[in-house]
Amino acid sequence: MTTLTETQLLSALNWRYATKKFDPAKKIPAATWTALEQSLILAPSSFGLQPWKFIVVDDPAVRQKLMAASWGQTQIVDAARMVVFTLQKDLGEADVTHFINRTAEVRGGTAESHGGYKNIMVQSLAGAKAGGTLDVWQSRQVYIALGQFMAAAALLGVDTCPMEGIAPAQYDEILGLTGTRYTTLCVCTAGYRAADDKYAVAPKVRFPAAEVIRHV
Amino acid sequence: MTTLTETQLLSALNWRYATKKFDPAKKIPAATWTALEQSLILAPSSFGLQPWKFIVVDDPAVRQKLMAASWGQTQIVDAARMVVFTLQKDLGEADVTHFINRTAEVRGGTAESHGGYKNIMVQSLAGAKAGGTLDVWQSRQVYIALGQFMAAAALLGVDTCPMEGIAPAQYDEILGLTGTRYTTLCVCTAGYRAADDKYAVAPKVRFPAAEVIRHV
Numbered sequence: 312m313t314t315l316t317e318t319q320l321l322s323a324l325n326w327r328y329a330t331k332k333f334d335p336a337k338k339i340p341a342a343t344w345t346a347l348e349q350s351l352i353l354a355p356s357s358f359g360l361q362p363w364k365f366i367v368v369d370d371p372a373v374r375q376k377l378m379a380a381s382w383g384q385t386q387i388v389d390a391a392r393m394v395v396f397t398l399q400k401d402l403g404e405a406d407v408t409h410f411i412n413r414t415a416e417v418r419g420g421t422a423e424s425h426g427g428y429k430n431i432m433v434q435s436l437a438g439a440k441a442g443g444t445l446d447v448w449q450s451r452q453v454y455i456a457l458g459q460f461m462a463a464a465a466l467l468g469v470d471t472c473p474m475e476g477i478a479p480a481q482y483d484e485i486l487g488l489t490g491t492r493y494t495t496l497c498v499c500t501a502g503y504r505a506a507d508d509k510y511a512v513a514p515k516v517r518f519p520a521a522e523v524i525r526h527v
Numbered sequence: 528m529t530t531l532t533e534t535q536l537l538s539a540l541n542w543r544y545a546t547k548k549f550d551p552a553k554k555i556p557a558a559t560w561t562a563l564e565q566s567l568i569l570a571p572s573s574f575g576l577q578p579w580k581f582i583v584v585d586d587p588a589v590r591q592k593l594m595a596a597s598w599g600q601t602q603i604v605d606a607a608r609m610v611v612f613t614l615q616k617d618l619g620e621a622d623v624t625h626f627i628n629r630t631a632e633v634r635g636g637t638a639e640s641h642g643g644y645k646n647i648m649v650q651s652l653a654g655a656k657a658g659g660t661l662d663v664w665q666s667r668q669v670y671i672a673l674g675q676f677m678a679a680a681a682l683l684g685v686d687t688c689p690m691e692g693i694a695p696a697q698y699d700e701i702l703g704l705t706g707t708r709y710t711t712l713c714v715c716t717a718g719y720r721a722a723d724d725k726y727a728v729a730p731k732v733r734f735p736a737a738e739v740i741r742h743v
Contacts, residue, residue, distance in 0.1 A: 312538050314684035315531070317562035322528050324569045324679070346533035348740055352733050353540045355677060357691055361734055368743045414732045447663050448691075451670040451712075455689075458674020461571060463540070466682065468530035473671075475573055475664075486743065496667075516630045517568050518577055524564055527584045527702065 325515065327465035330472045330500070332508035333389040339502060343467055344392060347501065350463035351394070354456035358432050360410055362402055362449040363456060364493050366395040366486055373485065380481035381498070386472045391502035395482060396457055397493040398450045401440070407432045453496050464501055474498040536682075541731065543681035546688045546716070548724035549605040555718060559683050560608060563717065566679035567610070570672035574648050576626055578618055578665040579672060580709050582611040582702055589701065596697035597714070602688045607718030611698060612673055613709040614666045617656070623648045669712050680717055690714040
């Protein structure tokens, strides 16, 4: 594996910013987009359960409806691509079984031979459900995927804008998720910054390292 | 900015896995670790409010105590470095003011000139607090940083293991967070895989793309 230098990594992470204005004429090459979808698929999650579905919306009519459910933010229609990050709610034993079956499929062997952690997983999910924290816990996993996606995009030279200022219930309705196990958490638009997006050149605002990193 | 090829990106993300066994003799070069701390600092967050503190624990005695609060998982003491991801609870107007003051410091101008979104931010936080979702919302931001950190580490050839199987209240006690505005969410250990970690060569288990990505 070729690794990056520290300078290459940090120049990409510094180049990234929440793009307010995309150039609607610039499209993301297919190979690049495929890699970004892979970065979603490859994201880590608790126990590896992947409690999510990523909805890539290209249909312009649907984009228009989603913009209306996003306080009119124009990135929704101007960005080359957009991903709706949805949570799979109410994980339970059937999902664990499904995951273990998939493990057997990918790694070989029987489901039983991969079931060593089954009880721990089922009990963890059931305990969280009883405590009312199951969906909160799993929703955090979805944000791991969001973090990996934005970092991956920056490294490929693709701009992104993470967006939480949306009406999730309206998104669910528009995308046919109402009444299903999936629910909208947030959006990430992706494409290329407009030449006149003034935020592109504004220095990044971060608290001093000593304020957010503590050494023990 | 030098961008990666799709192949370079995906080879790093495929190389990454949740390392079960670290080589305790292998240390992370200082320049590499500094870059990884920067990847935390540079992580995106809602409104840019950075509702977090990252605690890097090097003290072996503290590491021992934390291992006991982590079901005895040996990564806590064997990994070269470890980061405790903590949430800043109960964000409110004073935090928004602090952020706006920092914006003026970094970008120049007065705090007033950067205060255009102040009311929206304060009202969003207050609304979430009233609805009981403030800390949940902000905790998701911390996982963006976790996602960016793990991706950045992989790209620099550093192994990681994200760990939620810990006792957060015991962590808070050990790290002196109890009674403060910060609380432990999760851990990420970082270092280099042991030559005999059998999980390093196990194929990654992911559901088929059609199951987790939907195109509209």
